[in-house]
Amino acid sequence: MNDTELLHLLALLKVDGVGDIVAKKLLNHFTTAENIFKAKANQLESIDGIGRVLIKNLKDKLVFNLAEAELKFIKENDINCLFYQDEKYPDRLKHCIDGPILLFTSGTIDFKNRKVISIVGTREITSYGTEFCKKFIEDLAPLNPIIVSGFAYGVDIVAHKVAMDLGLQTIGVVAHGLNQVYPKVHKKYVAKMEQNGGFMTEFWSNSNPEKENFVKRNRIVAGISEATIVIESAEKGGSLITANLANDYNRDVFAVPGRTSDRFSQGCNNLIKTQKAHLLTSAADLIYILNWELKQDETKVIQKQLFVSLENDEQKIYDYLQKNGKQLLDVIALDCDFPVFRISSILLNMELKGVVRPLPGKLFEAV
Structure with missing residues (x-):
């Protein structure tokens, strides 16, 4: 994508009343963002759902000032921009109606011919959850999957760290711009993350980690992968929102069961009880239910790892x-x-x- 089209895409996303769904509708009609801004009022009015207020907002020149500032940040910080029609854009996310028009990434992310799973859960992970997460990823390692999570406390950072230790690609989907790190104590992991995958966001450099941003980014975590795994969760929590989104996208959801008396097993147990998630006791459960085909050498390695269970x-x-x-x-x-x-x-x-x-x-x- 050339800089001119990127500038117009950025400007389009700043137009009041234009979200990802409306932007896709306009792009499907006019092909490029530049054409949208050049379109005449009668051409825009012919599109279902595009009214006079939105047409007026498309004439606001301020959106280009904002777009130019963001484009400058992107260029100066070597940020990669993935347009939803690009080949490198995550394939599964393309099929989500509300998937982001643009994704901003850093690091060495490569989705080509890779299995992708998302791992989510409580920020107050227990020793039980930690041990399960480690063993689960270790047993999947021969398949070389990409491990996606949110780079937050608890389950997220445990999943990222295990993946990095095993040399697996891992992606942190963050709820803010790529000019900052949240939580700040995780800054020490950034360099290694970018060597083994990296970070992804739809938020601009002036976006802070606001509460509503975390809910919004959860749809990326759910939509980007083949399956979402909930390690531990209380009765209510962000990981359950991600699980529900994954179900809405017709993705498989897995949950790790626990004792009924354990606070951080209640959410997982409820997902299983209400048939919103498969029961997950080992990596073999996921391999079986997703019907992942294994090469002979992968099968031998996984069998050996599973013997202990x-x-x-x-x-x-x-x-x-x-x-x-x-x-x-x-x-x-x-x-x-x-x-x-x-x-x-x-x-x-x-x-x-x-x-x-x-x-x-x-x-x-x-x-």
Whole structure:
């Protein structure tokens, strides 16, 4: 995109009454932002929903003063601008009707041919949540996914740090301009984040981390990824807003269950109870439900990582299938000395963990 068109896009976004949905409607009709500003009143009036007030606002020259100042900041700070019709713009976000027209990014972000998941949760993460988050990302690492979160306290920063330690690309979607860091104590992570992904926002350099901005940025976190994972959440919280947005976008949502007495498991338990999220006990659950295809070497690595999470009965059955190949359910029950009703339950759990595969005719084999 050349500077002239970028300037006009920035100006368009500052026109009173123009949001992302209206801007897309205008761009679909006139092709470029520059053409929109050159359009005559009768041309604009022919578009459904475009009235005289908005047409008058498009004549406001002040929007170009604001746009010029922001363009200067973008150039001086080497900010990348992703237009929603560009090839490098996140593909899944293109399909969200209210996705941002422009995204401002810093770092080394690359979405090409990558699995993308968002991890969200409470800012007051517990030791249980921390350990689950670490193990979950470690088990997914062979698939080289992009880990998206909000760079906030708690679950967000834990997810980013684990991803960076594993050499995974990670993206912090922030609720302010790229001229600042929030929270400030996370400034020490910025350089490494930008080496392993970076930051993304729709907010201009004069935008501060206001409360309403966090709600608005949550739609990017939800829309950008294939699935949203809620690690821990109280009964109310921003992560639940993100989960609801993900559901609205027809994305998969996963939630980590916890004890009913634990405050920061209530939100996750409610998501599962109301069928707004899949129950998540391990990385294998996500791989299974999203139907991610694994290369042979990835499968071996993930199997090895998942062994530690197998119960004794599951390990016994897995070792049996590894040694004997595919077997009938009744034969497995007989040879492993389990009643049939019990073997069915164990095999289902193992299937969810991705370590066995059901075959036609009640046959099972180790993956």
